[in-house]
Structure formats: structure tokens, C-alpha cells
Amino acid sequence: MIDFIHAHSTRLYAIAAATLSLIAYYVQDLPTGLILALVAAVLGTGEAIQRIEDRKTHQALLLDPPYADRS
Template sequence: MIDFIHAHSTRLYAIAAAALSLIAYYIQDLPIGLILALVASILGAGEAVQRVEDRKTAKALQQEPPLPTRF
């Protein structure tokens, strides 16, 4: 499960952000404090996702590029 989250962290973040936006728009009776707390948590999750992606990029930069293939 952890491998899945690391592999697809950006997609999962996008789904969570979209769901939060839809919930805040369609449920009119939510208190503003709750919405602001959820927005803050989404921003924090975005920072975590960015760090995961940065680690994947740094790891990829340390690897040897694949050899070209001929068809």
C-alpha cells in the first residue's frame, strides 16, 4: 500500500483536492473554520507530495540512462 501511495502520490493529491473543492461548493452548511482547516491540510499534503516527487527525481537523476534500442 505504501508503494502504491509513493508511486501515485500526485494523482491521489489531485483527487483529494478536487473532492474537497466539490464538498465545499455543494455542501452549503459547512462551517468556515472546517473548510479552512481542510484547505490547510490539503496545502500540507501538497508539500508532502512535492517532497516525494523531488526524491523520485533525485533518484532518477543518479541512475544511468537506458541504452537506445534499434527497431
């Protein structure tokens, strides 16, 4: 499960951000403090996701490029 989350962290983040946005829009009685706390949590999670993606990109840059079979 952890490997799945690590491999698809950006997609899961996008789903969570979209879901929270829809909930904040359609549920009228949410307190403003709760909405602001959710926004802060989403921004913090986005930063963590960015660091994961940067780490994966850095690891990929260290690998030798794949070569196509030119037969």
C-alpha cells in the same frame, strides 16, 4: 499498498483536492473554520507530495540513462 501510494501520490493528492473542493462548494452548511482547516491540510499535503516527487526525481537523476538498441 504503501508502494502504490508512494508511486501514485500526486494522482491521489489531485483526487483528494478535487473532492474536497467539490464538497466545500456543494455542501452549503459547512462552517468556515472547517473549510479553512481543510484548505490548510490540503496545502500541507501538497508540500509533502512535492518532497516525495523531488526525492524520486533526484534518485532518477543518479541513474544511468537507458540506451535504445540501435541494431
